[in-house]
Amino acid sequence: MVADVFGCVAAYVRDVCGEGPVCVHVDDARECQIKRHPDYAEFRSRAVAARAARKPSQLWESMVAMGRMSDAGGDNKWRMIVVDCLTPFLRTRSWVISREFYCDLGDVRSDMFEAALDVWEETAKGVPPREVPTLMVKAAINAAYRRANVHEGESSTGDVEDLLIFEEAAMDSVLKASSIIHDADPRDPAVVEQIGGERTGALWQMYGLSEVVNCYHEDLRAGRRPGIRGILVTEAMLARTWVTGSNYY
Template structure:
């Protein structure tokens, strides 16, 4: 018997989470201020217990916030973690609906899964994280009852493999600089990529940040930091990775703090601090927030998006070339 969609989600989540510690704050236990983290089995148990208590849960708020952050990176890991932690509340209902209305259990669960993901997409803006799990469960159960009223000859068209594929990431990049590259076609994607990197390096050199950037590059070359991962590689990136033997691409946000406090984010957005806290409570703050310990933080990536600052991808060779050009080397 083929596994149903809930089993597929569970297997997928356990594969991406592995046996190591699970961090719902920054997704990397090594970078988190909170030092104790459970493995996924214990984490899921806590999440299910918190949901069963029917009380506001900081854990679930953090899970949804982390899911939104992962979405921005084109990674559906935490979205699937949320779904997996909700399945105990959907399995029993799917069994009862299947038996009562003589529906195929696999079809019922596929519809529930698809409805839950639709709600996840629909609530990406303007809905407080604490409300999202309840809306997903309600939509899933409604979809199951709709399946119960479908004619017997109709079959489900959902494809589990398609639903579990990683989303493609669309990187926003604009050409706004002259390059040290001469006699090249500026419409060539490879040339555009180099110009972006050179312009970034030139700016960091002019702002006096090159020493910090250079240390980062030394760590990349020495293998102490990972390059860009979890994103759809372009032909140019694949070619350069093959030549260098390493991945020296990274996002410029790697140089910024991963999170900023609400007052700093409010100032950047032109919002009064008191108004910002009210907006966070109402779920109307312009960008994603996440709870860390007793405080609320704003992911830098989310703030950059709200300010229309593109988190571009650059190659360290291009950045160094641009810095050297400005520095007269």
């Protein structure tokens, strides 16, 4: 299975940090006055837990500050560590967006990663380190939803006829001139009902079912179907007839 961008970041950070201790104070644990340092797996667990607590964290401020110092030296190690430690807060959201909007998970996560790095660059000056992680997460999620909205606009709306547009063009439409609605409010329930009926009728004709449906309705009108004689016309039924005339219903 091909790793997505989050997986690539994690692999890169593990490779850079290795199995040795991680120091967020001076980067090189051998030069730090604090003698006990965790390995990267433990360090990441602490960072994720501190972030999940939703409280101001000295650890995260130090991570961002270390990242800015590393950037100045041309090293992106700590920048990638920050992204990797934010990944748990993005993975689940990216999966939900991908599932709900039917868009590629890899594309969603790539957009998230790019947006997070853009915020990192934009906040290099004038933004306190404690605010940077939150801004990165928000930008990443917004980018994911932009991807979802673009995909939604380019995909099927869920109606079967949208998938059969080329077939429909080659067939005679059941939408006759007499069934076009004029001077009607599209929000009116009766109008909505007629539009839905026309679309369903077009599909029935496309699949060769129009004759069966027509015979069924002829039996209803002629009273040949059991129980139909006992049905009374209601006020609600009569109220609909203004849409296209009394013969429509």
